[in-house]
Amino acid sequence: MTGEREQGTPADVAAAVLGTLDVRLSGAPVPLGHARQKAVLAVLLFDVNRVVPAEGLIDRVWGGHPPARARSVLRTYVSNLRRALARTGITITWRDHGYALTADPDSVDLHRFRRLLAEARGSGEPRRALELADEALALWRGEPLAELDTPWARSVRDSLRQERTAAQADRTDWALDRGRHADVLPELTARTAEDPLDERLAGQVMLALYRSGRQADALEHYQRTRRRLAEELGTDPCPALQRLHQRILTADPALTAAVRFPGETGSASVPRQLPAAPTPFIGREGELARLDAASDAQTLVIFAIGGAGGIGKTWLALHWAHRRLDRFPDGQLFADLRGFSPDSEPMNPAVAVRGFLDALGVADNRIPVDPHAQAALFRSLVADRRMLIMLDNAADTSQLTPLLPGSRTCTVLVTSRSRLSGLVIGHGARQLSLDVLTEAEARALLVNRVGADRVHAEPEAVDEIIRLCGGFPLALSIVAAHAQTHPHTSLTAAAAELRGLGLDALDDDDPAASLPTVLSWSRRALTTEQWTVFALLGIAPGPDISLAAAAALAGLSARRTRTALRALRDAFLIEEHLPGRYTMHDLVRAYAASTAHDLPEPVRQAALARVVDFYLHTCYAAERLLSPHRQPIDLAPIAANAQPHPLPDHPAALAWLQREHPHLLAAQHTALAHHRYPVVWQLAWALTSFHGRRGHHHDALAVWRAALEAANHLPDLVNHVVAHRRLGFAHAWVGEAEEATWHLRQALVLAEHQQDSVQQAAVHRDLAWAWARRGENRRALEHAQRALDVYRALDNPVWEADALNAVGWCAARLGEYDTARAHCQAALRLHRRHHDHNGEAHTLDSLGYIDHHTGRHAQAVDHYQQALAQHRASGHTYEVADTLDRLGHAHAALGQHDPARAGWREALELYREQQRDEDAARVRRQLDDLDARD
Structure with missing residues (x-):
């Protein structure tokens, strides 16, 4: 993009990512230095308002060929950019282990493009959607991230091109809805030459030709597409394209009205099984946008929404489904599969299929006896229908497989505490792992539940509640519900109770309103060994843990420890936030620590002795590499079933110490306490x-x-x-x-x-x-x-x-x-x-x-x-x-x-x-x- 200021840009700064990088202030270009320095800025603009780790920044800018002293070079570039951007309102700051560029996202063309497109897709009104799409697509002015030729940049460019293609397709639908068939036909013809196998595009061309009075050309285009599909892919056109062809053959009068491809299919029975939409709903804008974008695809979309118990999976899924009911005119099916229910076994999928057949109006005498035949009948009934199928609280992929439609027109929403890797690998599901709410979202939830007056009256207490709940939706909801039912109790008192009682303050006789109880339901999916590892992680020293330290803590081999950690990760009880490093939400960790007290005292003591010895012996080896001339000290042998982390050289020692420093401090505290x-x-x-x-x-x-x-x-x-x-x-x-x-x-x-x-x-x-x-x-x-x-008297030349x-x-x-x-x-x-x-x-x-x-x-x-x-x-x-x-x-x-x-x-x-x-x-x-x- 040239960087010229677009109409409606709210800031005085326009920064380009979708083309050659340019930043302008009051229309005048800001000098940004040489190409590599501009590349650093481009990467930071791509992740505006988020921290980009220094190592990740170096990898994105230089790929596999960083310069000598890359961090020093990077600091120089950042310093130069800060000076160049001083008057623009764009700032670059060091946070944690990386840099964050702070700016209004709307001042960056990429983020403005995405925001406009999300607004267009959510508008529900073709005229407004078309205007927004035109404004979004006008922001493209060339090759995205043109300054960079690294693996990361090439991958991002491919992804951005796909976003642009999807945006163009949506824009065409909205234009056709507005009767702009003559305007879009030249563009559609050109795009068809580039991608002759795109069936959605073929349908748009046929519809535009037909509405332009060119019925024969529309039918010929269908035949050309059918032949290409058969010759190159060995397939027939999709059912939607075939139906459109038939409607053009019969000159269906409805085709002259404002309709979108593919056309709707009727149904004698339209189920509306979704539970009521949850209120209030706060935040999750990024997740909602991903669901919106995926559901636009002309193919079967399966979305697996995963996360820990109480993180808000069903909350998100139901809110999105109710907000997008217009996309599913043929109905919505819902089943609670009770995969992690406290009082029952997971639902047999055959029971869910039978319920769906009833909802679809199938008479009892038409339902086959064999469960496999019932599943096949279900798939036949939903074929070519624009339906939403929501499968809540799934246990595993095997429970889901009989419930998946074969139709490319359906959307499936799955929620689960399991990562459902089999669903991703075997069925192409898209994963959406939920994290905690941001601080702003947590505050908005409290305002909505408790009332703005109470929240604003006790800002320090609210800050503490948000901090102690850590953005966990269920925890915040429990605190808010208590405040609602006890209107005369101050939020300061609620914060003090949370501070003093910790996880116990979030317990309740009602299992659904008790965070410890909700978390305990995840135990069913884990072995005894995996649950023991989970409990021990709750008392391990330090903010997170490496695989090697976890193996020492558990007293297991690296292979068995990795298996246990993967099971806990797939159950969303821990997160592998860096390769080979695992962390927990503070409340989940508090729950794990509470379960550790169910273990025998010797088991806990031995685990802590092993992990502390692991840190001590590895730290000692690192110190010997850093200062080989220092007089050594004697250590007791390392605890049984623990092995120090191997450190081959000085750089490895320094890197390990940098990474594990908080854990070494915590290990000393643990040793002193014991x-x-x-x-x-x-x-x-x-x-x-x-x-x-x-x-x-x-x-x-x-x-x-x-x-x-x-x-x-x-x-x-x-x-x-x-x-x-x-x-x-x-x-x-x-x-x-x-x-x-x-x-x-x-x-x-x-x-x-x-x-x-x-x-x-x-x-x-x-x-x-x-x-x-x-x-x-x-x-x-x-x-x-x-x-x-x-x-000198001691005859020690180094000293x-x-x-x-x-x-x-x-x-x-x-x-x-x-x-x-x-x-x-x-x-x-x-x-x-x-x-x-x-x-x-x-x-x-x-x-x-x-x-x-x-x-x-x-x-x-x-x-x-x-x-x-x-x-x-x-x-x-x-x-x-x-x-x-x-x-x-x-x-x-x-x-x-x-x-x-x-x-x-x-x-x-x-x-x-x-x-x-x-x-x-x-x-x-x-x-x-x-x-x-x-």
Whole structure:
């Protein structure tokens, strides 16, 4: 699309996805940079107002050939785009693990196209539908996502072309309804040449020709289509096309009226079995649009609506069905198959078939005795009818198969707590898995049920109710029903009850109004082993769980665990939100945790011991890969039936730690709660390098506080020394100087009492760093020198190199640059000799600082760039930001403003991601000063 502003665009910005990317402000184009940068914007526009994970963004833009340091390149592109879009109202922000572009969806042609088309299909009035369709189709101005040639883009283009083709077909129907046959005939003729086997298109051509007074041409077109179908596919025209042919042959007068292809079929008995439409109905606009679009197809449509108990499957299906009754003039059939009923077995499908035959007016003496013959009769009766068949609460595919029509004119809605993979594979069903309501939808539900005045009067209580219910429709409905029946009870009290009682607040004597009871009905479809795994998942540490951790938790093989997890996923009790990672809704997890208490205590304790050991031993292995020169500690053997996750190398270790960090923190809490004090201390130790490299200093503070508490129960005083020392170090990082000094002095006293030279030197090194953080560089230098003296006496060259760099850094901060350079150069030689890449990076950074402050800016750039490469390679993003900042100063001193600006922009992004607000503000000022100089 050219990006020219369309009539009716509500915003001052028009952004194009359906063609070459263009953004305009008040009609003027906004410069977007080079093609790859525009491709990043195109991907974000495609998912407007949603988070696109960084890795997914890289895959969509570069496919299988990302550039080196792809994340860094991506950050630069995003930063450039932010500046370009600053005045347009379009923003790009970092959220969680990805980027989100925020804009009015109507300002993006793709989303405006879809919105207009959905409105057209829901209008029920051909004139208005035609106007909306014309406006939607006018938004196409070329090849969608023209900037991209990746597998993702090619797949999306194919999908968008199908959307456009469906829109064109619908537009033709509406035009024919309006008597515009002469206008659409040239376009139909051209499209027929491109797709001569499209029977819907053939019917439209025949109808347009007939209404244009060209009966013979219409009949000839049918014969050509019939021959092509026979020659290329070996089939006859569909019944609807055959009927239209017959009506043209007989010059049916009704064809001159405004009718849509295919024509209606009459029925002596028109069943209307749908239960009453649920009220109120809130949200689910995307799901309704998918149902609308699918039901437009000229083929049998089977939609499998799946989700957990209480998520609103029947609610959605009935609302859509009642809203679209006009699409099913031949009737609607309904059956509750009781697949997950608390008081009965699933319905035999033969019983449902027999009920459908009765509804269709078949006399008893015409109904065959054999169930297979009854199913065949049912299929014959609904053939070529435009009917809706709703099959609620299905157990499995075998229960559904006899109830499926063979006619391409029917639509089948199935709801189930099972994923019904067999229905998808064997019958081409389209899956629609329901998630929880959005916050806005949850609030609208409460407003509708409780009343706007009560909701607006207690906004904080409403916010808490929405948060605690997590968008679960049944939970929200239970709370709302209680508020309705107790109008004098405040919503604040309802929120307090929900907060205090948790899942028990959503229980009730009425099974249908009890979330725990409704969830329990899913147990029927699971084996004892699968239900045990479900229960244990409720008490597992962390927000989600990997397959490897779940296997340790359950004490099963990976194969048996995967089978159990798939069964739970297919029952919508858990979600595989990432490949190999599983999560639960908070309320489902609370229910699982409650069922875990039905397990014997030894079973629960053993499961928690296994999963905590899994996290500890894998974390320890990762720490050894990150810091191979660190003095190791001894771990007890891992629990039986648990295996650590294999980590082949440094990148794998860093990736695993990044992914599992919340679970490692939770595992430490679990270990502390169960008095496994050695594990508590060891987990803190094993997280040290990762916390430093990622700047998780508040987390370091928390884990070492727990470790110090655990050390009080451990006999070895070294545990106390290390806990005090690491706790002091963490306090210093977060700017709590007094607490840092106190803990470090405690560590020093204990180390001296134990005559432990290794720990004494380590404490002096940390004291040096803590005093340097406070600007007390002379005192820092004294402690660094004492650490160096002890390490030299211990004859440990790696620790000696670390202390040499500390002395050099402190001397440099005091302006004693010759001393500083000599110590850092000596440190660099030792680090390189012993392959300590982390220590080498820190020392190179120190040398860069010394060079910059002695006027040797070119050498400073070289040292900083070497340090930066090492930090990037080791995943030390915290130090990457600091080195980029210092490198920018060296470039600026050389008058190299573009590299300085690029480095500071990347540092700014990292500081923001790391929530280092003061550093971010300082770099922002540096960039502003640099811009002012230019």
